[in-house]
Amino acid sequence: MTQPVLSVRDLSVSFASDTRTVHAVDHLSYDLHAGEVLAVVGESGCGKSVTSMAVMGLLPSTAHVTGSVRLGERELAGADDRAYGRIRGKDIAMIFQEPMTSLNPVLTVGRQIGEVLRRHQGLSKKQARARAVELLGLVGIPAPAQRVDEYPHQLSGGMRQRVMIAIAVACDPTVLIADEPTTALDVTVQAGILDVLKSLRERLGTAIVLITHDLGVVADIADRVLVMYAGRPVEQAPVDELFAAPRHPYTRGLLSAVLRPGTPKERLPEIPGLVPSLDAQPDACTFAPRCARADDTCTGGRPGFKAVSADAGADAAHHAACWHPHTLQETAS
Incomplete structure (x- = not known):
């Protein structure tokens, strides 16, 4: 077995307030290998999204994080914002759950894609725009040369999700975390999004952590499942x-x-x-x-x-x- 591209060991996350402490993640460990899709499933409130935010270093200051998060040979646990700023979008990226609240409504999608390219790859404004058009085509958005100058509100939900994917894969990250990427999308759009993720894995060798409630999606795309x-x-x-x-x-x-198809129509x-409640983690x-x-x-x-x-x-x-x-x-x- 090759070395994992992402290794999480004994990860615990808690949030303290004046009245209580919530233990959102309790001693979680997993490995992720190149080109692998690991699906993380469970009911709402089980710690799936908090885990991904901890890996990305995006938790608020009220969070207390312990354990180890290694991206290749680099230890991320305890890293400051400057260190995370050098790898977010470049080596590890995330597709957030709701694209309409994750995209900036007053910037064109091309400018938002270009931002990560200019920051991590040093492209000029013109080069970044040209690459943004290529990325929009890569994720299956029709007429990318036109869409690159449009704003998020001018796009459908499926297209906005594809823009989020384009931003996340712009710099060919080693690890991609997809947090409910097909939530609230109809089945045809959902199938298109999954095809994009499969294509990225095959073409770029990207390792994917897929957070989802949909076990049908898990069966379709995942290699391994963490419940x-x-x-x-x-x-x-x-x-x-x-x-x-x-x-x-x-x-x-x-x-x-x-x-399941063919099962009797019963409850x-x-x-x-x-x-x-996660106020305490009992023995x-x-x-x-x-x-x-x-x-x-x-x-x-x-x-x-x-x-x-x-x-x-x-x-x-x-x-x-x-x-x-x-x-x-x-x-x-």
Whole structure:
């Protein structure tokens, strides 16, 4: 196995106020390799976006971050804004969740794409504009020479999302973080956005962290899946193995709630209860209050994040944090 392009180790993020402390991410670790798509999934409030913002160094001053974030050989944890400014957009970039609030409404899309090119590649204004036209064509926007001089409000939601992708990949970053890139888009536009991401991976070898609620998107594009719950990793596996044999009850619950063609028109099963408050991270399984398999062991100690197969080695691909994971026989039923 080659060295990871991004390595996150024991990442924890908390936010303190006058009245309480919220533990948004609790000891999360993962590796990302060149050309790989890692999907991060889980309910809202499970820490997915906070994790990505911590990796990008975009959290507010109220955040307390511990652990290690290595981009290649560079340690990013604890880096100041100046150090992050040299790599954001160049070596690591992010597609934000809502393009209309992420793009500047009073600047043309060409100028916004050109800004990162002029900063990191030293292009002239004319060169940056020409390259912006090329990038708009790369991400599938029709008539790019015309669109480059338009403003965000003149574009559709799908086109704005493509502009965000063009900005993110302008300098051929090693790592691209895509935070819900297909949210609120219709299925045809969503398919186009996913095709763009696949093309970028194939042409540029970009490694992608894809944050999403849509398990259909995960099945379509991801190589590996990391499932988060209440700020903690609960399962990680290659995408085919996770869909075929989910071991953690939470993962099984998420997959059971997906509507599949040909299934009877009945009420979809749901996971009872809600994601807990993150004021505290107990020394126990945080999913236990919602889990039908929970017992005193689950509430008495935190399960380790370990290989689901007892005879698997240190490089095992499938891990879960559960005292009573589902067996292969159960997942087949």
